[in-house]
Amino acid sequence: MMFVFASKNVNQAYKRLKYIQQYSEYRKAQAEEIIKNQASLKLKIEELKHTNQEKTVLVSIEEKEKQNLAIEKAQQETIVQQLQGKEQELKSELQKKQEAAQKLDKAIQRIIEEEIRKAREAAKKAGTPSTTKGFPLTPKALELSNSFAANKGKLPWPVTEGVITAQFGTHPHPVLENIVINNNGIDISTTAGAKARAIFEGEISSVVIIPGEGKVVMIRHGEYLSVYSYMTDVFVKKGDKISTKQELGLLVNEPGKSKTQVHIEIWKGMTKLNPEFWILRR
Structure with missing residues (x-):
C-alpha cells in the first residue's frame, strides 16, 4: 500500500x-x-x-x-520320441505278422498241392483219372463241395461272438502311413478264452504250427478248404471227421489282454476267397 x-x-x-x-x-x-x-x-x-x-x-x-x-x-519332443518308438514297434510287429502270413500261405499251398497230387493218384488207380486242375472229387466229396458252395453267406462264424477287425485283401495300414498290408483271410476279435469252431462239416486235412500264427487247423470241404489259426491248443487231429460248429481248439490268450482273435481263410483249390462273403452277416 x-x-x-x-x-x-x-x-x-x-x-x-x-x-x-x-x-x-x-x-x-x-x-x-x-x-x-x-x-x-x-x-x-x-x-x-x-x-x-x-x-x-x-x-x-x-x-x-x-x-x-x-x-x-519338451513334452512334444518326448511324445514324438514315444511315437517314433511305437511306430518302430508296430513296423516290427507288422513284419513278423507278414512273415508268419507268408509261412502260413506257403504251408497251405503245399498241403493243397499234396492233397491234389494224392487225390489224382487215387483217381488214377481207381481208373477215373481227372482232367481238371483242381481236386479230383469222388461223388461224396463233390456232394460236400456243392453243399458248402450252396451255403455261401449262411455259414456260421468261427467263434460264438466277435467283430471283424482286419478285412480280406490289400489295404492301407490303419495306423502306419505309406504301409500297405495284405490279408489272405479275415481276423475276428473275440473275448479271451474263446474257442475256434468249424464253419462247415468236413475232414481235418492238417494241423500245423506256424510261428506267429500259433497252431493252425485246416478242414477240407470237397474242393474247398477252411483254415483257422492263432490257437494255443487244438482238440482235433488229421483225418478226423468234423461237424459244423464243432470246437477245434482254444485261441491264444495274450497276458494282460481281455481279448483274443481268430484268423480264418477260405480256399477253393489254389484260389483265396473272402470269408466275409461266406459267413453270416451280423
Whole structure:
C-alpha cells in the first residue's frame, strides 16, 4: 500500500492501484496454473507407475509363457520320441505278422498241392483219372463241395461272438502311413478264452504250427478248404471227421489282454476267397 500512498497525484495512485490488482490477479492465475500443473503431473506420475506395473506384469506373463512353451516343447519332443518308438514297434510287429502270413500261405499251398497230387493218384488207380486242375472229387466229396458252395453267406462264424477287425485283401495300414498290408483271410476279435469252431462239416486235412500264427487247423470241404489259426491248443487231429460248429481248439490268450482273435481263410483249390462273403452277416 505504501507504493500507492507514495504517488504524486491521484492519477498515479490509481494507476499504481490498478497495477497492484493486475499483478495480484496474475499471481493468483499463476498459482492456479501451478496447482493445475501439479495435479496433472501427479496424474502422469500415477499413470507412469501404473504403466510400469503393467509392463512388469507383462514381462512376468511373457516369462511364464516362455517357460510354458519350453515345457510344451519338451513334452512334444518326448511324445514324438514315444511315437517314433511305437511306430518302430508296430513296423516290427507288422513284419513278423507278414512273415508268419507268408509261412502260413506257403504251408497251405503245399498241403493243397499234396492233397491234389494224392487225390489224382487215387483217381488214377481207381481208373477215373481227372482232367481238371483242381481236386479230383469222388461223388461224396463233390456232394460236400456243392453243399458248402450252396451255403455261401449262411455259414456260421468261427467263434460264438466277435467283430471283424482286419478285412480280406490289400489295404492301407490303419495306423502306419505309406504301409500297405495284405490279408489272405479275415481276423475276428473275440473275448479271451474263446474257442475256434468249424464253419462247415468236413475232414481235418492238417494241423500245423506256424510261428506267429500259433497252431493252425485246416478242414477240407470237397474242393474247398477252411483254415483257422492263432490257437494255443487244438482238440482235433488229421483225418478226423468234423461237424459244423464243432470246437477245434482254444485261441491264444495274450497276458494282460481281455481279448483274443481268430484268423480264418477260405480256399477253393489254389484260389483265396473272402470269408466275409461266406459267413453270416451280423
